[in-house]
Amino acid sequence: MSGLASYYLPGAVALWCAVAFALASLWGYADLARGDASGRAFARRAYRFYVLAVVLASYVMLLALARRDFRIDYVFQYSGLDLPFRYQLAAFWAGQKGSFLIWLLWGALLGLPLLKASGKQEAPVVGIYTLAQLGILFILVRENPFLMLDRAPADGQGLNPLLQDNWMVIHPPIMFVGYALAAVPFAFAMAALLTRDTSQWAARAFPWALSGFLVLGLAILLGGYWAYKTLGWGGYWGWDPVENASLIPWLFGTALVHGLYLERTRQRFRRINFVLAALVFLSVLYGTFLTRSGVLADFSVHSFVDLGISGWLIALMAAFLALSAWLLTTRLRSIETRPNEDPPLSRGTFLMLSATTLLVSAVVVTIGTSSPILTRFRDQPAQVGPDFYNRVNFPLALLAAFLLALVPYLTWRGETPPRQLLRKIAPGLAVGVVALGVALALGVHAPLDLLFVLLAATALANNLHKFVEKSRAGGLATGGGYLAHVGVGILFLGILASSAYDASVKVTLEQGKAVQTGDLTLTFQRFLGRTGELKERAEVEVVRADGSTWMAYPKIFVNDRTRQLMINPAIRSGVFSDLYLSPLEYDPGGTPGGGAQLQLAKGDEGRVGDVAVRFVDFDLGDRGAALAKMAAGEMVTILAHLEVTRDGVTESVSPAYRFSQGGRAEMVPAAIPGGGRVAVTRLNAAAGEVELALDGLGLAAAPARLSLDITRKPLVQLVWWGIYVVMMGGILATIGRVRQLRTLDAIAARTPAP
Amino acid sequence: MTRRAWTVVGILLLVGFAGFAFATFRTTLTPYVSFAEARAASRVVQVAGALEKQSTRYDTEAEALYFALLDAETGATLPVRYHGLRPANFEDAISIVAIGSWDAGAQEFRAEKLLVKCPSKYQGAEVKTYS
Numbered sequence: 001m002s003g004l005a006s007y008y009l010p011g012a013v014a015l016w017c018a019v020a021f022a023l024a025s026l027w028g029y030a031d032l033a034r035g036d037a038s039g040r041a042f043a044r045r046a047y048r049f050y051v052l053a054v055v056l057a058s059y060v061m062l063l064a065l066a067r068r069d070f071r072i073d074y075v076f077q078y079s080g081l082d083l084p085f086r087y088q089l090a091a092f093w094a095g096q097k098g099s100f101l102i103w104l105l106w107g108a109l110l111g112l113p114l115l116k117a118s119g120k121q122e123a124p125v126v127g128i129y130t131l132a133q134l135g136i137l138f139i140l141v142r143e144n145p146f147l148m149l150d151r152a153p154a155d156g157q158g159l160n161p162l163l164q165d166n167w168m169v170i171h172p173p174i175m176f177v178g179y180a181l182a183a184v185p186f187a188f189a190m191a192a193l194l195t196r197d198t199s200q201w202a203a204r205a206f207p208w209a210l211s212g213f214l215v216l217g218l219a220i221l222l223g224g225y226w227a228y229k230t231l232g233w234g235g236y237w238g239w240d241p242v243e244n245a246s247l248i249p250w251l252f253g254t255a256l257v258h259g260l261y262l263e264r265t266r267q268r269f270r271r272i273n274f275v276l277a278a279l280v281f282l283s284v285l286y287g288t289f290l291t292r293s294g295v296l297a298d299f300s301v302h303s304f305v306d307l308g309i310s311g312w313l314i315a316l317m318a319a320f321l322a323l324s325a326w327l328l329t330t331r332l333r334s335i336e337t338r339p340n341e342d343p344p345l346s347r348g349t350f351l352m353l354s355a356t357t358l359l360v361s362a363v364v365v366t367i368g369t370s371s372p373i374l375t376r377f378r379d380q381p382a383q384v385g386p387d388f389y390n391r392v393n394f395p396l397a398l399l400a401a402f403l404l405a406l407v408p409y410l411t412w413r414g415e416t417p418p419r420q421l422l423r424k425i426a427p428g429l430a431v432g433v434v435a436l437g438v439a440l441a442l443g444v445h446a447p448l449d450l451l452f453v454l455l456a457a458t459a460l461a462n463n464l465h466k467f468v469e470k471s472r473a474g475g476l477a478t479g480g481g482y483l484a485h486v487g488v489g490i491l492f493l494g495i496l497a498s499s500a501y502d503a504s505v506k507v508t509l510e511q512g513k514a515v516q517t518g519d520l521t522l523t524f525q526r527f528l529g530r531t532g533e534l535k536e537r538a539e540v541e542v543v544r545a546d547g548s549t550w551m552a553y554p555k556i557f558v559n560d561r562t563r564q565l566m567i568n569p570a571i572r573s574g575v576f577s578d579l580y581l582s583p584l585e586y587d588p589g590g591t592p593g594g595g596a597q598l599q600l601a602k603g604d605e606g607r608v609g610d611v612a613v614r615f616v617d618f619d620l621g622d623r624g625a626a627l628a629k630m631a632a633g634e635m636v637t638i639l640a641h642l643e644v645t646r647d648g649v650t651e652s653v654s655p656a657y658r659f660s661q662g663g664r665a666e667m668v669p670a671a672i673p674g675g676g677r678v679a680v681t682r683l684n685a686a687a688g689e690v691e692l693a694l695d696g697l698g699l700a701a702a703p704a705r706l707s708l709d710i711t712r713k714p715l716v717q718l719v720w721w722g723i724y725v726v727m728m729g730g731i732l733a734t735i736g737r738v739r740q741l742r743t744l745d746a747i748a749a750r751t752p753a754p
Numbered sequence: 755m756t757r758r759a760w761t762v763v764g765i766l767l768l769v770g771f772a773g774f775a776f777a778t779f780r781t782t783l784t785p786y787v788s789f790a791e792a793r794a795a796s797r798v799v800q801v802a803g804a805l806e807k808q809s810t811r812y813d814t815e816a817e818a819l820y821f822a823l824l825d826a827e828t829g830a831t832l833p834v835r836y837h838g839l840r841p842a843n844f845e846d847a848i849s850i851v852a853i854g855s856w857d858a859g860a861q862e863f864r865a866e867k868l869l870v871k872c873p874s875k876y877q878g879a880e881v882k883t884y885s
Contacts, residue, residue: 364775382785392775506817565845582839585812707814709839
């Protein structure tokens with residue numbers, strides 16, 4: 001098939017229309033920018049039609065997935081008859097094309113409020129924003145998700161079992177809202193530079209920047225939760241390139257939020273904020289390139305295959321990099337900004353330092369994530385391990401904790417004398433010292449870790465105090481920043497405790513036998529079969545030191561379709577620590593009698609029950625004579641020299657294999673010391689391989705065995721709670737900023753137009 | 755201190771941090787090497803290969819997973835020992851990347867981390883031949 005017939009037209013046409021409407025909207029905005037006011041109505045209408053087209057395309061895809069229309073290649077690849085309904089829908093964003101489509105969908109929808117919220121710079125703001133979407137749209141038109149197959153297969157290929165998880169239903173869509181939001185501050189910044197009118201962009205971009213920070217933060221939290229709860233990676237964060245690809249824009253975005261605050265209150269950072277806004281968006285594009293182009297294929301637990309879009313992604317990146325570089329280099333210098341005239345111990349300086357710290361952290365993570373590309377130029381590609389990120393970010397986190405601890409009591413100009421300042425932070429510091437004492441008592445001895453605990457706890461207490469004070473005086477929305485910082489303090493404590501002070505042991509449990517490890521007594525009770533959607537799982541009774549019992553159900557099962565072994569941990573969450581049980585291996589045990597097959601190469605050793613067999617060599621006797629015999633049609637005997645070890649005694653055993661040229665073969669088994677026998681069932685003299693059959697070993701029925709990794713992760717709950725609190729603070733701050741913007745609009749409405 | 759002095763302090767700190775970051779980058783870098791190079795290396799490296807059939811064994815005594823990686827091009831194999839959690843799609847992998855170092859005493863590669871590449875069917879790169 002070729003041409004139109006190879007597309008599923010309802011979806012493909014919607015995408016093509018979207019391109020046309022987006023271009024029409026740009027046309028209208030170009031008119032508006034030239035001063036033709038009638039362009040606005042046209043451009044807005046075209047934009048709304050564009051949104052309609054994108055929504056339609058997405059709806060067609062969703063419908064096709066719901067109807068299991070396997071004619072469509074994308075549906076065939078990511079869906080299947082055995083999928084529950086929610087995963088059928090989640091297949092929407094399981095593949096590359098679908099994830100670009102949902103990114104585009106959110107981007108289009110977010111543009112609707114932006115039409116009105118962009119103020120007097122509507123033309124350049126929405127224009128640049130539409131350009132950003134056109135980039136994604138072009139990729140989608142080229143890598144069309146609505147390609148059809150020649151004929152409809154009976155069943156689809158199914159969804160990767162790793163993705164068949166409830167988190168898959170919510171985590172990726174939220175991530176793409178965050179990605180879509182990154183384009184908004186970028187559009188405001190570039191529009192302001194383009195028109196050389198930088199008076200309003202910071203106020204208008206601020207709520208968007210905050211929302212982006214919030215949504216991306218939420219998505220990262222959910223991703224971490226997913227990794228922790230089900231993926232069996234043993235942790236919530238692994239510094240994997242895919243994780244970093246979402247963290248980098250978030251760090252730049254957080255720096256931007258702080259920079260915008262500084263600009264709004266002190267008219268500082270006015271140049272740097274443009275750079276930050278550009279970096280947020282460019283890092284989203286760069287992260288997409290890294291994770292979607294296949295450049296990191298050998299460096300990530302997420303597998304990537306180059307779909308041939310690398311060129312497009314590079315072009316997209318290059319285009320927006322060129323746009324921002326051009327605008328920044330030509331316009332930035334003419335922007336007036338105020339140098340820092342605040343003393344070191346002032347809020348202004350601290351805010352600058354915190355934005356810088358976030359910026360440096362983002363740059364460092366970017367460099368680490370890019371290591372396979374950076375090293376490729378000099379040598380073989382190489383990657384930095386998690387150690388790099390942990391070590392390099394630790395001093396930055398220490399500095400951040402220090403800044404956070406003091407900043408609530410600093411004034412903008414830093415008038416407070418140090419002595420008075422010390423008096424103000426004293427109660428918070430006392431909390432920090434108590435935390436330090438507790439940490440010491442619990443066995444934390446590394447001096448820097450202790451310092452970190454002291455600072456983070458002080459930061460937590462001081463910001464909490466200030467938040468309560470502020471929200472009592474001026475309403476909740478005025479204290480959002482402080483509340484977010486309380487969350488950071490909690491998060492810091494949680495990260496340190498759960499990553500640096502986790503302890504794990506591995507045990508193997510025989511069914512029914514209680515095993516003591518540490519203060520836990522574990523008994524592997526039984527293995528439960530599949531019931532409904534509940535997968536195969538082991539039942540393990542865990543009795544803790546205080547006598548309380550927890551029935552743990554770590555899952556270990558094989559996916560029907562792909563035969564992949566899947567592992568889900570069982571987690572018991574507690575206030576002070578989580579108990580994390582991950583299955584390592586399940587051996588269902590053996591049947592009595594003890595027969596088995598072994599395939600061994602020369603020098604290899606195999607094991608059946610308590611018998612170890614090593615294959616030494618073949619014995620052909622006199623080689624020449626054997627060949628002559630074979631030629632004469634006589635029987636040839638080949639011995640397999642084995643070393644059999646049982647109960648610490650090793651003996652030589654040589655089963656024989658006889659065959660004639662006619663193809664008749666005869667096996668002569670040899671006895672195994674201690675009972676049983678071994679025979680050669682097949683051999684490959686050229687490759688030096690032999691296949692052995694062992695039977696009658698007289699083994700007792702081996703009990704079922706379950707191997708577990710038991711990890712205690714202290715205070716891991718604080719990681720989640722910390723992020724929740726950061727989010728709540730962020731929501732309050734966003735409300736506060738939106739209110740300020742309303743005031744701005746109200747003032748603008750009262751001022752008569754020139 | 756004057757503003758200038760603070761600026762100098764700030765720049766010095768940044769330069770110092772950059773140096774520290776660069777040094778850490780150098781030491782934590784794990785280059786991709788061949789099996790032969792991995793056997794000779796004293797640092798943490800990463801190797802890639804296919805899982806050799808039937809080489810997987812979980813030793814409950816050592817609480818470790820043993821397997822061998824196979825280099826499809828040279829036919830060389832590398833015995834690997836791994837203490838962590840077995841990745842979910844381990845048996846099914848078309849390629850396994852092991853990050854770790856060579857243990858000369860035990861004559862095995864001690865992997866600290868495994869990266870598993872799934873078959874391409876989930877990435878849509880498969881050649882379509884159905885009837």
